Amino acid sequence: MKSRKSRFRTFSGSLDRFYFFLIGMVLTILSLCFQNLYADSITERFTPPMGFQRINFPNYSFATYLKNFPLKPEGSSVSLYDGKIKTNQVHAAVLDFPLLKEDLIQCADAVMKLRAEYYYSRKQYDNIHFKISNGMEVAFSRFAKGERVQVNGNKSQWKKGKFKQGTGRNVFEEYLRFIYSYAGTISLKSELKKKSIQNLTPGDVWIEAGSPGHVVLVVDQVTGKGGQTLFLLAQSYMPSQEMHILKSKSQYSPWFEVPENQTFPTPEWEFPTKEFYGFVK
Template sequence: MKSRNSQLKTFPGSPNRFYHFSIGLLLIVLTFFLQNLYADSIIERFPPPDGFQRVSFPNDSFATYLQNFPLKPQGSSVLLYDGRTKTNQVYAAVLDFPLLREDLIQCADAVMKLRAEYFYSLKEYDKIQFKISNGMDVGFSRFAKGERVQVKGNKTNWKTGKFKKGTGRDVFDEYLRFIYSYAGTISLKSELKKKQINELKPGDVWIEAGSPGHVVLIVDQVTGKDGQTLFLLAQSYMPSQEMHILKSENKYSPWFAIPKNQTFQTPEWEFPAKEIYGFVK
C-alpha cells in the first residue's frame, strides 16, 4: 500500500514558480499601498493659508465632493490623452482623473464629468443630465432605460433598440462619451445661472463660451478674518489632459483672490471677471 505522501503529484520547478508569483504579487500590493499612502485629497494637500479658514459645506454637496476629490501623488505631471506630458507647468497638483485614449475630455467635458460623477456616486441618476450643442437635453436615465440618441447632422432624436440597459459603469461611461462628443462650453454655459462674484463657491465656474472657449472650476474656498475670499481653481485644457489645480501669481499661490479688475487672468486664459456661473440644481 502506497503511503499518502507518495500518491501526491509533484511538478518540477513548481515551488520556484510559486515563489516568483508570490514575490510579484507582494510587489503589486506594495506599489498600490505606497501610491495610496502618498495620495491625498485637495483639502489634505492644500491647507488654508495663515489667517484663513476653510469654508465648510453640507456633506452631500457638490462643493464638499470637490474639496475631498483625490489627487495623484505629489510631484505627478499632467498627462495628455496620448501619454505625453503637459509642457506648460501651470499646475500645483493633478486630480486623480482618468482620461480616455482619445482627444475627447477637454475643459467643459471635465467639468461635466465631475458633476456627473458626483451624482453617480450618490446614485441620483435622474439628475445626470446635460444639454448638447443643438440644445437637446440628454439624461443618463434614458440611457439606463436602453435608449440612445441618433445624430444626423444637427438633428437628434431618441431611439430604442437592443442597447445595454442599467446604471452600471459601462452604460454610464457610454453616456459620458456621448456627452464629450456633442457638448462643449457653449452648451454648458446655456444651462448655468449667472452669479454675483461674492456668491462664488466650489462647483461654480468661470466660463467663456466659444470655439474655442474655456472654463475653470472652483474646487475649494477659504475666508480670512477681514472677509477676504481665496479659492482654488481646476481645469482641463486642449488637447485632452488630466484635470489639474492651477497656480496663481499672488503670494497665496495656488490660491486665487477675487479679481478686482474687469478681467480675471488665469495661467492659460483670461476671462471677463463677471463671467461666473453656477449649476442650477
C-alpha cells in the first residue's frame, strides 16, 4: 500500500504533466492566431495603384479563386522542392502552395494544380481533366472510379484493378502526381484557346510550349479610368519551386502593363506577345 506522501508525489507529477500539456496547447493556439494574423491573400496584399480599381468577377469563378489565394507571410523567400532557397529571387510574394519533395511541380504543373484545386474545392470533379504528352485525356473522375493509366513508352491505356476509389484527398493527390509526371507545357497548350490580350482575365496564361518551355498565369487584374489594364503574374519554374507573384519593370510593379511590343519580357522568360491563351471553360 502506497504511503500518503507517495500518492501525493504521483498526483503532483500528473498535475505537472497536465500543466505542461495545457501550456503547450495555449502556445500552439497563440502561434496559429499570429500566423493567421499575418496570413493574407493576393487581394489583401496588393492594393490597386492610385487611379486604378480592381475588377470584380463572379464569386465562384476561377478568377475570384485566384485573387483570393492565400500568400505566405510578407518577406518569404521562394523555396525549391528540396528545401533550398531559390537563387534568383524575382518575386513580390509567395503563394501558400505546398510542394512535393520531388522535382515534379514545375511551371505548367503549378498552373494545372491551381485549376484542379479550384474545381476540387467546388466538388466539380467532372471538370478535372488534363491531357498528357501523348494527347490522351486523363479525367480525375475515372481515378475516382478506381481506374488508373498504364503508360508504356508513348502509349497509354486505362486499366482496372484493386486501386483506391473515391474523391478523397489521397486519390486526388495520386491523380495530380500522375499529371505532373506525364503532362507539361506542350500538353497544356494543346487544350487552351488563343485569346486577344484585350480580353485578358485572371486565369489566362502566356505559354511557350517546348522542352523546356514556360508558362505564367494571370492571377489578378485592375483597370484605370482611361481603360488601362494592369495585372499580376504568378509562376513556378525549374527546378520545382513554390509559386510566386513576379515583379515587373513597370512603374506600377509588381503590376504588369499590357505589352505593346511583339515580345513580352518577364523576369525569367521572354514570351512572344501573341502566345496568350485561356482555358476553354
